[in-house]
Amino acid sequence: MKQRVFSKLDGMKDEAIALLRTLLSFDSVDTPTSDPDAPHGEAVAGCLAAALNAAKDYGLLTTNLDGEAGLIDSDEGISPKIGMLCHLDVVPAGEGWSHDPFKGEIEDGKLFGRGTSDDKGPFVCALLALAAIRACDVPLKYPIRLIAGTCEETGSADIAHCKKCGVIPPYVFSPDANYPVVNTEKGMARFSVSATLPEDSALSSLSGGEVLNMVPQSAAATLKDGTIIKAEGKSAHASTPELGENAVTSLFEILCAQLQSDPAYGILETARGLHPPHVTDGSPLGIEASDEISGSLTCSLGLARLEDGVLTLSFDVRHPLCTSADEIREKLEARLCSTPFSVTKFQGIAPHHVDENSPFVQSLLSAYTEVTGLEGYCIAIGGGTYVHDIDGGVAFGTCFPNQDCRIHSPDEFIPVEDLILNAKIFAAALLKLQDQTL
Ligand SMILES: [Zn+2]
Structure with missing residues (x-):
């Protein structure tokens, strides 16, 4: 099953680049407004709509949750048990770029733009993983929900809204930090x-x-x-x-x-x-x-x-x-x-901590090692990640150890190869979790 999903993903590189470029074209800095359709501004709303349209094209189910977040579901009617959490807002591009921050230019195998690594690129990878699993008709014991947030960079009011609406699954990983797994935040x-x-x-x-x-x-x-x-x-x-x-x-x-x-x-x-x-x-x-x-x-x-x-x-x-x-x-x-x-x-x-020995964290670590050949281990950090206020949530990728993707800096990039690599890591983790007792 995993091999079928992986071959499917191998054929999706061009569409991954195209979708990422579409998302990059929105300067989606959170800009609060009183418009109920665009509470975080036109650009964020446009980026969210584009992301949900792409998900719909893959046959996934989509919900725009009051402009605060997008929900992308593998299955209808059953409450999802596994979640992936990414965000579509970015920090301002700022000065000092040698590539257009909104175009997604590729040079030396790197795709440049604001949000390529934080966090539009990882969103594309997570969407592809879910789309490939669905395209291969994998039966899912535990339905999966991908959540696309809109204001991570400005205080994560989107997470508060999602919690209020009860839409966050009990097992969530967020590709908005580093590999292998961040399970402890001071x-x-x-x-x-x-x-x-x-x-x-x-x-x-x-x-x-x-x-x-x-x-x-x-x-x-x-x-x-x-x-x-x-x-x-x-x-x-x-x-x-x-x-x-x-x-x-x-x-x-x-x-x-x-x-x-x-x-x-x-x-x-x-x-x-x-x-x-x-x-x-x-x-x-x-x-x-x-x-x-x-x-x-x-x-x-x-x-x-x-x-x-x-x-x-x-x-x-x-x-x-x-x-x-x-x-x-x-x-x-x-x-x-x-x-x-x-x-x-x-x-x-308060600090945030998830048990390293839980089947959930162990599944992520073994998927990471299986796909990359790299050692899987948990890390503690002093900063807070997107899951700081989500019980049981961990950060999982997408910066590899010793990789500097210039997050929040000029010339932020994601290696083109990593688009499919990340998608495979996520897909492997999602499949592994199906075999666990959660
Ligand atoms: Zn981020």
């Missing part, structure tokens, strides 16, 4: 701590970082005599702060060296001590933690601001399964109680 704690500076401090303003989820690349302080002090660093995602150089921590080093007799020195010295350069495990805040499944806690000081005499530091912490946002808050408050700082904002997001 929890998150985002908080701010503040202290009021003495009025006679020489420091008049301070600013570092632009968004909380990035390691600050630059920071600057101004003294009341007009002197400007600057620090430069290297940006990185907050889930991997060890890859960056935090400009704010460097700035506090400089300020502590220069303002030793300032009335605010004690506050600056404390600020420096809460996140010294290159210490990204949260230990200076007393919140370090680590476990075997999810690894170590990471801590990034993402924003620093001095406004109206109040110095505020904002942190982005990704924590392993062995601790919780509540525990982190308790430890943090204990650490700060003898300092001028106190917690002024705190938000926690």
